[in-house]
Amino acid sequence: MKIRDLTYFSKLVSLKNFTAVADYFSVSQPAITMAIKRLEDEFNTVLLHRDQSHQSILLTPSGQQLLKHANRIIDEAALTNLDMASLKTEQIRFGLPPIIGNYFFPKAASQLAKTNLLDQLLVTEAGSSELLAALENGKLDIALLGSTHSLNNDGLSATLLAKHHFKIIVSPRSHLASLKKIAFQDLHNEKFIMQTEDFVHPTAFGALNKISCIDPQIIYKTGDIALLKSMIHENIGIGFLTETAITPQDDIISLDLTDSFQPEFLISLVFRQSQLLSQTKQNLIHQLTQSLGSYSSNTNQLGK
Amino acid sequence: MKIRDLTYFSKLVSLKNFTAVADYFSVSQPAITMAIKRLEDEFNTVLLHRDQSHQSILLTPSGQQLLKHANRIIDEAALTNLDMASLKTEQIRFGLPPIIGNYFFPKAASQLAKTNLLDQLLVTEAGSSELLAALENGKLDIALLGSTHSLNNDGLSATLLAKHHFKIIVSPRSHLASLKKIAFQDLHNEKFIMQTEDFVHPTAFGALNKISCIDPQIIYKTGDIALLKSMIHENIGIGFLTETAITPQDDIISLDLTDSFQPEFLISLVFRQSQLLSQTKQNLIHQLTQSLGSYSSNTNQLGK
DNA sequence: TTTCTCTTATAAATTTATTTTATCACACCT
DNA sequence: AGGTGTGATAAAATAAATTTATAAGAGAAA
Numbered sequence: 047m048k049i050r051d052l053t054y055f056s057k058l059v060s061l062k063n064f065t066a067v068a069d070y071f072s073v074s075q076p077a078i079t080m081a082i083k084r085l086e087d088e089f090n091t092v093l094l095h096r097d098q099s100h101q102s103i104l105l106t107p108s109g110q111q112l113l114k115h116a117n118r119i120i121d122e123a124a125l126t127n128l129d130m131a132s133l134k135t136e137q138i139r140f141g142l143p144p145i146i147g148n149y150f151f152p153k154a155a156s157q158l159a160k161t162n163l164l165d166q167l168l169v170t171e172a173g174s175s176e177l178l179a180a181l182e183n184g185k186l187d188i189a190l191l192g193s194t195h196s197l198n199n200d201g202l203s204a205t206l207l208a209k210h211h212f213k214i215i216v217s218p219r220s221h222l223a224s225l226k227k228i229a230f231q232d233l234h235n236e237k238f239i240m241q242t243e244d245f246v247h248p249t250a251f252g253a254l255n256k257i258s259c260i261d262p263q264i265i266y267k268t269g270d271i272a273l274l275k276s277m278i279h280e281n282i283g284i285g286f287l288t289e290t291a292i293t294p295q296d297d298i299i300s301l302d303l304t305d306s307f308q309p310e311f312l313i314s315l316v317f318r319q320s321q322l323l324s325q326t327k328q329n330l331i332h333q334l335t336q337s338l339g340s341y342s343s344n345t346n347q348l349g350k
Numbered sequence: 351m352k353i354r355d356l357t358y359f360s361k362l363v364s365l366k367n368f369t370a371v372a373d374y375f376s377v378s379q380p381a382i383t384m385a386i387k388r389l390e391d392e393f394n395t396v397l398l399h400r401d402q403s404h405q406s407i408l409l410t411p412s413g414q415q416l417l418k419h420a421n422r423i424i425d426e427a428a429l430t431n432l433d434m435a436s437l438k439t440e441q442i443r444f445g446l447p448p449i450i451g452n453y454f455f456p457k458a459a460s461q462l463a464k465t466n467l468l469d470q471l472l473v474t475e476a477g478s479s480e481l482l483a484a485l486e487n488g489k490l491d492i493a494l495l496g497s498t499h500s501l502n503n504d505g506l507s508a509t510l511l512a513k514h515h516f517k518i519i520v521s522p523r524s525h526l527a528s529l530k531k532i533a534f535q536d537l538h539n540e541k542f543i544m545q546t547e548d549f550v551h552p553t554a555f556g557a558l559n560k561i562s563c564i565d566p567q568i569i570y571k572t573g574d575i576a577l578l579k580s581m582i583h584e585n586i587g588i589g590f591l592t593e594t595a596i597t598p599q600d601d602i603i604s605l606d607l608t609d610s611f612q613p614e615f616l617i618s619l620v621f622r623q624s625q626l627l628s629q630t631k632q633n634l635i636h637q638l639t640q641s642l643g644s645y646s647s648n649t650n651q652l653g654k
Numbered sequence: 655t656t657t658c659t660c661t662t663a664t665a666a667a668t669t670t671a672t673t674t675t676a677t678c679a680c681a682c683c684t
Numbered sequence: 685a686g687g688t689g690t691g692a693t694a695a696a697a698t699a700a701a702t703t704t705a706t707a708a709g710a711g712a713a714a
Contacts (some may be wrong), residue, residue, distance in 0.1 A: 063690080063691095064690070064691055064692095065689085065690065065691080075690085075691075075692095076691090076692075076693080078691090079691065079692060079693085080692095083692095096690085096691065096692095
């Protein structure tokens, strides 16, 4: 079994045309025919039925099975190339979602600057789910991620750094401003300014809606937390925000939720287990865990 | 990158000797030298330092990184071979731990016999953790597994079929025989007949010990549930057993535990996600879920 | 120090594998 | 029937890996 043959096979499944695959890899068409034949001979099976009323290729069960493994092997090979390349640079491709980057990460920044680690970070700002995907496919080395559930993802190592609460934030002029706390279901008539879908907030908010059997109105969605706060400050609506992002300077009122079951905002330090950690990366992880972690011993080693 | 070169490399790391690796694969020694050189050229790096006070080989960071990926690729390739072979037989390699096999699985057997599925099962009897390992490395297709925590294992699909309770079982002649229920910590002076370590019972028992801060005496360990029951019937000691394995014919008394946090005996139907399910396997899974499952909708699709 | 042994590297020859070129065969369409 | 698109085949050419034979280096032993 050759990786090259598997990539030919996999591409053939998606392009459904021997000639097109040959063009794609800049080889001649018989090279593809021969590669498939080699695989069929090796496993002593038929992988696919060709022509077949034409313009499409029909995978046999063997073909479907091989495809699954082929894609896994191809993915692993791609990761290998990325990791081997990444080893040659001292740069650390670091993922940082906006809220964590603005309100949580800075606590560690001065410490990182002292040890010259900050310079080495090549920061990607994006939503946590996008960053998670980037970690998995080798485009990032290390990331801080926000989530509502602990990250049990395949082959990733996730260390929980903090568990923050979601709060209800209102304008000082709001009729709720005098309260310290409130039950979520009492907000069913309120108008919300909500974060966009790349934040975990809509998910947590949706879960609370479901539990409380309410469906409050969302009058505006924004990815800009400063804008969200100022709209709430102007009393255009109320908000749902992790305490992570609430500072005294905001001049908004934050209320605790009294609900017994409520989602939490978990901040984790995450990296792929199949990536070898250079000394620099180990340093970064150590310093971040020290500066930011309240659960330092609580590493969640998942995978094999 | 060739899979063959990776296997040479991986073997070299474990044998630490080029000549030995060559012998192992029945090729000449320069073939190994060349394979390593090809990898080093491809990644433009040094993978290992040879000789080095001799009798050992020193992996560079690049070498360590490549080794991780190499082993993953080699494992995946081995799985591919197994799965492609397994596809040619209608036999289903089925894992069944003793308790589940004796007391839980029979509920589905007549139904399976009707559709001729029972004949196709090639049953392996072993402890759940051993079966789990066999699933992961492709030696089994499908298994029923007992566990105390839900199976969140990489790349496995686990469907919860039943949640059973652990009970305390005592002889009708025991001083506890008149009770309906008991708190675990009240058993600190009792003598237990315990299952061997291939059962989940010692784990669950250990967890209860820890929570209750007691350490009761274990006077005998056995892997034979019938023996365990008869020893308990003879009042030689008391037992800790999932209700799964308790039948009216046993003539023993079973007591509920009153503890608020107590481990549960979960029975799950598990298979590897990278394995293509033949029609027969899909049938088996469907029928087992129907006949045995009380949580039929509660499939835990994990992994990618 | 010299010599022997164990180990890995190198170079040329050989063998094996893969790809290309050229051509064929088949199905579908008009 | 003839044209077009597509995959298969065979022989030739090319590329890649392996073997054979030998060298080079490091320890160990004389």
